[in-house]
Amino acid sequence: MTTAKQPTLGTVSVAAIRQYLRAADHLGIATAPLLQQAGLDPQNFQSDEGRIDGTRFQNFIRLLCNASDNPILGLETGDFVQPGSYSVLGYITMSCSTLGEAIQRIAPYEKLVGDMGLTQVLVSGDELNLIWQCGYPDHVVRPQLIDNVISSWIHYARWLADDRDTAPMAVHLERRSPGAEYTHTYAERWRCPVEFNAADNRIIAHKDLLDIPLRQPDPGLRRTLEAHAQTQMAGIEDQAALMTRVREAIRQQLVQGVSRQDIVAENLRMTRRTLQRKLSLEGTSYQALLDDVRQSIAEDYLANTTLPIPDIALRLGFSETTSFHRQFKARVGVTPGDYRQKGQP
Structure with missing residues (x-):
């Protein structure tokens, strides 16, 4: 009998895992044994442009979830996002003139951060929808990764906008509620209503947010960084994107x-x-x-x-x-x- 090949989860930038390492350090969790169990070598984390195997990254996040025993770990790791967490995409967004310009850079370059999922930006009437499809199947990791991505986006947008009011109108999460004692934490952190068990994961905001000016606009630097990003993109395989879309379509069915x-x-x-x-x-x-x-x-x-x-x-x-x-x-x-x-x- 032939065993089906395990589907790939692509790769993840070293910059992305560092966000989790900072959060773990803050919580007093020793990450060296977790990295070893997941098959990850810290020596490979020297360069921000390095990449690690997505399956091993998923394994590390699961081990970290188990070690923390924290049902809202993903939400809290969003506090540790930095421009470098998004690899070169982070620096591209920093050099944009408006929040809308930065948001429009996510989908084309998100693969530089990793193959964790796919982003779609929709503007309809006065409403902006930022939708994220998670590509990781592990039932422990998936809700925490969703929380992390949404939380990181909201936290990072505030920083980019120099603490101007960037609160969404609402956030929808496909994940189950982590429990009544935790649900208020989401609304307090994100300053908006949060719906669990939703059809997808999305941030809903007024389109006026697109016009918010950013703190360090530099069009010349942005063009240089985008040229570098395109060179990097050419060297990354495009395996995980199709499988993420297929998995999400199957999940919805x-x-x-x-x-x-x-x-x-x-x-x-x-x-x-x-x-x-x-x-x-x-x-x-x-x-x-x-x-x-x-x-x-x-x-x-x-x-x-x-x-x-x-x-x-x-x-x-x-x-x-x-x-x-x-x-x-x-x-x-x-x-x-x-x-x-x-x-x-």
């Missing part, structure tokens, strides 16, 4: 109780055959990504809800509960019932 490849392909504006070919070129398949997302959602349901296991199986598109049991045990070594009873491994 499973929430609605379906999992059809033809619909995913149509949403991505390609035929089913073209999607199969592109995924094959990247060493994976639609089924492998479907299994990956199903597993992530299953672990989340088992760890954080009281849904009966047959209902979970049905929501994930399994026609029989026994098939769900068999696949779950093959991936983690225990049955869904044992996983829920004993807690995550």
